[in-house]
Every structure is written in C-alpha cells, then in structure tokens.
Amino acid sequence: MTEQEIFESLKSGSIENLGIVYERYRDDCMNWLIRKYSCTEDNAREVYQVSVITLYENIIRNKFTEVRSSFKTYLFSIAKNKCMELHRANKRNTDLGPLMHLTWDDVNENIPEEQVMILRYCLDKLGDPCNTLLKKFYYEQCNMVEICEEMGYKNPESARNQKYKCLQRLRKLYRDTIVARTG
Amino acid sequence: MDQEQDIQLAEDYIKGDLNESEKERFEQRLKEEQELREILEDIKFFQNGISRAFKKDIRESLAAKERMMPVFKAEKKTSTFAVWGYVTAAAVIAAIAVVYALFFTGPQAGELYLAYYESYPNLIEPNVRGETYPENSTGAAMDFYDRSDFEKALNIIGQIPENEKTGFLYLYEGICYLETGKPEKALLSFKDAQQKTSSLNWQVLWYSGLTYLKMDDIPNAQEVFETLSESDNPYQSNANEILNQL
Numbered sequence: 174m175t176e177q178e179i180f181e182s183l184k185s186g187s188i189e190n191l192g193i194v195y196e197r198y199r200d201d202c203m204n205w206l207i208r209k210y211s212c213t214e215d216n217a218r219e220v221y222q223v224s225v226i227t228l229y230e231n232i233i234r235n236k237f238t239e240v241r242s243s244f245k246t247y248l249f250s251i252a253k254n255k256c257m258e259l260h261r262a263n264k265r266n267t268d269l270g271p272l273m274h275l276t277w278d279d280v281n282e283n284i285p286e287e288q289v290m291i292l293r294y295c296l297d298k299l300g301d302p303c304n305t306l307l308k309k310f311y312y313e314q315c316n317m318v319e320i321c322e323e324m325g326y327k328n329p330e331s332a333r334n335q336k337y338k339c340l341q342r343l344r345k346l347y348r349d350t351i352v353a354r355t356g
Numbered sequence: 357m358d359q360e361q362d363i364q365l366a367e368d369y370i371k372g373d374l375n376e377s378e379k380e381r382f383e384q385r386l387k388e389e390q391e392l393r394e395i396l397e398d399i400k401f402f403q404n405g406i407s408r409a410f411k412k413d414i415r416e417s418l419a420a421k422e423r424m425m426p427v428f429k430a431e432k433k434t435s436t437f438a439v440w441g442y443v444t445a446a447a448v449i450a451a452i453a454v455v456y457a458l459f460f461t462g463p464q465a466g467e468l469y470l471a472y473y474e475s476y477p478n479l480i481e482p483n484v485r486g487e488t489y490p491e492n493s494t495g496a497a498m499d500f501y502d503r504s505d506f507e508k509a510l511n512i513i514g515q516i517p518e519n520e521k522t523g524f525l526y527l528y529e530g531i532c533y534l535e536t537g538k539p540e541k542a543l544l545s546f547k548d549a550q551q552k553t554s555s556l557n558w559q560v561l562w563y564s565g566l567t568y569l570k571m572d573d574i575p576n577a578q579e580v581f582e583t584l585s586e587s588d589n590p591y592q593s594n595a596n597e598i599l600n601q602l
Contacts, residue, residue, distance in 0.1 A: 188414055192421040204431045222418050284405050293409040311406040337360045
C-alpha cells in the first residue's frame with residue numbers, strides 16, 4: 174500500500190491502516206530515539222505511539238495536508254519533539270515517572286480515567302449517526318460544512334441541529350449512567 | 357436565549373471564535389448566570405472527554421498491533437573503538453584510492469560529478485499552476501528552484517530567517533549553491549541541513565560526496581561514498597559505482 178493510499182484512508186477518519194504506519198516505522202524510529210536521544214526502550218515505545226497518534230490527528234485535522242516528503246520524515250520530526258518534551262519534563266520534575274509528563278492528551282482538563290470509560294460506553298450506546306457526528310465535531314475538529322458533506326445532511330444548519338440533539342442525548346445518558354452506578 | 361444557542365456560544369468561546377465584544381458580553385453573562393456557567397463547564401467536559409474517549413480507542417488499537425508484532429530488538433550501539441576502527445579503515449581505503457588514482461587513469465572527478473549529479477526534486481512546495489506565493493516565502497523560493505532559476509531561489513532563501521529554515525530548505529540551498537558554482541558554500545548548507553533534520557542524512561551525504569567530486573577533492577569524496585556504500589540507502593548502488601570508477 175502506498176503512502177498516498179494510506180494518507181487518503183486516514184484522512185477519511187478510518188484508523189484501519191494506522192497499524193501499517195505503526196509497523197512500518199516502529200523499529201527505525203525507536204532505534205533512532207534510543208541512539209540519538211538516549212531514550213530507554215520503554216520511553217522510545219511510548220514516544221513512538223504518541224507520535225503515530227499525533228500524525229493521525231494532524232491528518233484528520235488538516236494540519237498535515239499532503240504527503241510532501243514522507244510519513245517517515247514527518248513522523249520522526251514529531252517523535253523528536255515529543256522526546257524533547259519528555260526530556261524537558263524530566264528535568265523539571267524528577268519525582269514523577271517520566272511518562273506521566275508526555276502529552277497523550279492535548280487538553281488541559283484532567284478527566285479521571287473512569288469517567289472517560291463511562292463516556293466511551295455512552296458513546297457506544299448512543300450509536301450512529303450520533304457517535305460519528307460527535308467524533309467528527311469534537312475529536313476530528315471538522316466544521317459543520319465538512320460534516321454536512323461527509324454525512325449527507327441537507328445543509329450545515331441541519332447538521333448543527335443534529336449535533337445539538339446528539340449532545341443532549343449524550344449528556345442525559347451520561348448522567349443516568351452515573352446515577353445508576355452510584356446507586 | 358435558548359440552551360442550543362448558549363451551547364453554541366460556549367463552544368465558540370472555548371475555541372476562541374468570539375470577537376472582542378461577543379467575548380465581553382459572554383463573560384459578563386457568565387458572572388451573572390449560574391446556568392450559563394454550568395453549560396460552559398459541561399461543554400468543556402464533554403469536548404475533552406469525547407476527544408479522550410476516541411483517542412483511547414486508537415491507543416488500544418496500537419497497543420494490540422504492538423502485541424501482534426515481532427518483539428522490538430534495539431540495535432547494538434557501535435563502540436567508540438569500532439567507530440575509530442571504521443574511521444581508520446576509511447582513511448586507509450581513501451589513501452589506497454589516492455595511490456590507485458595516481459597510477460591508473462579513470463574518469464576525472466568532474467566527469468563523474470556530471471554523470472551522477474541531478475538536482476534534488478522539490479518535495480516541500482510542489483509547484484501549483486497559477487499559484488502565487490508570498491514574497492520571500494519558501495514557496496516563492498521553490499518556485500524559482502523548479503524553474504532552475506537558482507540565483508533567485510538563493511536570494512529568497514537568504515532572506516528567510518534562520519529559525520524558520522527547515523532541514524529541507526538548507527538542502528535545497530546547498531543544491532542552489534552547487535548549481536551556481538559555489539561548492540564550498542554548498543557544503544556548509546548541507547551541514548546545516550543535517551543538523552536540522554537528521555532524517556536527511558543520506559541525501560546530505562550523497563550531495564556532499566558529489567560536491568567533493570566537483571571540487572576534485574577525491575579523498576573526501578571517497579570517504580563519503582564509502583559511508584554510503586556500507587548501509588542500505590537509496591544512494592548505495594550509485595556510491596558503489598562511483599567508488600569503482602575513482
């Protein structure tokens with residue numbers, strides 16, 4: 174599969190072929206991080222995984238718009254930055270485990286893992302089209318025009334209205350689930 | 357205002373899409389309306405939570421992929437002794453090559469340069485028909501590069517601030533210097549390219565080797581092509597061919 178084909182499939186939001194990218198460059202990138210930036214093997218693996226996800230996010234969010242050089246070049250530059258970030262964080266605070274500092278999430282709010290799990294469950298329960306619509310809007314950061322085109326809504330206003338309904342359903346489902354769990 | 361509009365406003369506020377007066381009005385309402393504060397907190401939570409939930413899926417799929425792959429084995433680091441061994445070997449080979457070159461006449465270095473040199477394709481700003489680029493931008497420089505107007509490309513690259521130059525741009529700068537007959541400057545640009553972007557290592561070595569050929573500096577060219585011939589890389593077979601002819 175060519176890089177262009179992989180790029181197109183990732184751009185559509187599918188993660189099916191992200192594994193190919195992961196497999197293709199894992200050894201080269203991890204060895205490079207270990208050799209050049211003195212990462213431990215565990216840190217190199219962690220940095221590499223974060224970098225592959227960042228690559229995917231940059232593709233779906235239109236920050237990486239075409240395969241100009243190669244995935245490898247781009248991926249390695251992300252990995253280098255993540256590795257620097259990790260080293261800087263380690264210098265600032267050596268008490269915490271180094272991996273605690275790596276930005277898995279580009280959000281400031283620290284939502285407990287359990288709540289993320291409940292949200293995941295609620296999104297599944299919500300089903301489509303809400304699941305996909307909310308993913309496109311909040312995770313992929315698509316605008317309403319893009320969502321309208323990709324999901325076949327009449328116009329952006331209909332898509333916006335549907336998104337509002339989906340969010341309201343999710344909020345209710347989440348609250349009901351929390352109440353049910355706490356008894 | 358109904359809740360749907362407030363949610364929209366809260367999302368725009370978080371994204372920074374409100375203009376100054378809308379932002380002021382929204383913040384004033386936040387001070388006064390408990391319900392709006394709750395909506396804002398709620399939107400922040402769902403926005404971040406939904407993102408994290410989907411990201412978690414990807415992490416898990418990569419972790420599953422990792423489990424299915426062969427176990428990663430780190431390459432052994434080359435010891436300092438071995439490095440010096442290689443350097444010595446390269447120096448000996450280079451010396452032998454010089455002696456060989458003195459007694460056997462093969463193609464001149466300059467001829468080899470001409471036979472193997474091709475400018476590196478523009479991979480960073482492919483030329484789009486009809487597109488105009490901002491003055492002194494990488495796009496403008498690469499537009500001239502594509503049109504083989506290397507002097508003008510160099511002139512623009514020279515005006516791009518150092519901290520905005522990428523490894524690729526330094527590589528192209530070096531090639532422009534080569535094309536305009538300034539090989540010494542080309543070598544400096546290639547060095548900068550390597551420092552900025554280590555993944556350009558093979559390209560930098562290849563063009564540095566060719567630059568040495570152009571300068572008729574056989575020992576240095578030999579050493580560079582030896583390095584290229586020792587590893588699996590896109591220039592390996594060309595490097596071997598050149599070494600056979602030097």
